[in-house]
Amino acid sequence: MTLKHNDSDCQIGYTITMPRSGEPARRRLQQAAVELFCERGYDQTTTAEIAARAGVTERTFFRHFPDKREVLFDGQAILREMLTVAIAEAPVTLQPLEVLYRAFRSVEQLLEDNRPFSVPRQQVIDRAPALQERELAKVAALAEALALALRQRGVGERLAALAAQTGMATFRYAVASWFADPAGGLGTHLDRAFDELDGLAASSSTRKARRRR
Template structure:
């Protein structure tokens, strides 16, 4: 397929993931990624700022999905219910490709630089959720605390989901993670409505 073929971005993401898995992140160059995808380095840099970003290209879409769901929840919902709706929307995003998510996470887990980048993306997601909560009328520290608690629940759910067979649905795992948080802070059982 030529360098102007369809889905250059997707081809670059897949090529990078293959090479990172085969050789390791540090040993893989942008030139090798572009070559594996049948593209040029110049095309690579049209889509990604650096070779780390190939693994985080879906972050913007994920943030939009989560924030959109938080904003669409009925006004009567509590801040945490709104965040849980956003996290439920994230499940649909990940369940599209379980195996790719596992491979991607294995690459990130094997590299401290990528782990730091992932933490940065989580921080950006928490800030976006906090902004959505502010727009819903949640004031002051409550919005930040709820957003950060949501990130903890998200990370726990994601780890459980990756650690399973991939056949389990996201929503029950989200419910388990939220219930664990409520147990730690002394609350009751959680209700999760993925709508």
Template sequence: MGRWEPDARGRLEQAALALYGERGYEQTTVAEIAARAGLTERTFFRHFADKREVLFAGSGALRDLIVSTLASSPDSAAPIEAVATALQAAGAVLQERREYAQQRQSVIAANAELRERELIKLASWAAALSDTLRRRGVTEPAASLAAEAGIAVFRIAFERWINESTGNDLPHLIRDSLDELKAVTAGK
């Protein structure tokens, strides 16, 4: 591919993921990613702060989607239901990129630094959810409990989604995981 072909960002993501899978995250350099994508290192750094951010670049947009969906949920919705709906919206976006999500998760699982970064991302989502719930009038500790429980539900559903071959979609698995949580807490 030539340097001036479109979708430099997408090409860099694909090249990085392929190299991380082939060589490992630690052994892959930015120069190699850029070369594989047919681009320069300078172009890489126009799109990503470092090679780690290739794997986390979309997390801010997903967080914003979760927050806006939660903020626009009906006032009558229970906090955990509103959080689940917001997380299902993120799940619908991720659903379109299942293969990418599986490859990405494989790279993250193999590297402690990346696992830590993933946990930080999820913690920032939980903080954003609890802040939004508080702005909606939910008091503490209910706001934090609903947000943290929602993230736990999301994590379990996501793991099932990337590891199962049943064809269940991620939003459906999020709902199923929430139902399981409700059953556990109800003592059923």
């Protein structure tokens, strides 16, 4: 209890009237979690240890995050917001996948800026199956948001879902290869991934006739 946050009013003084924001503790918890997960791995780290390093109690951890995994998944909101806005604002003449391609390009800078944090985070996730499950859930939710945004542009119900899934898979693919090799920036990897998707689409042109007996 004798915890006087000496680090209050650090950079951004959110001036809105709000008694005790709780944000500093939240950030300390996230920081402590990433550190400990990197040092010992996800399974070998207890929530009590995370809380201790952050200078709070275990109960406080669960007030800020609904479960142990969630402490690593917090940036999705901004990403979703930017993508849906980009989709909504895209020229009406564009086809679904083109809309998505442009939306992904529009968050390029955001991801580039976050790279120093994202890469170690991804390493942690890649080593813990429980975290991979959560990530897949987040990706699915994001794809659902993209589909919704597409529908609001007039894209058909079912086509929107398919396009969102396909676009999302392509995006994830590009991000993964950009994580492994930052050369050329995310844009280069996005272009290559969507080019390959084009190839996949083109190769299916002969399929329809063949399928119909």
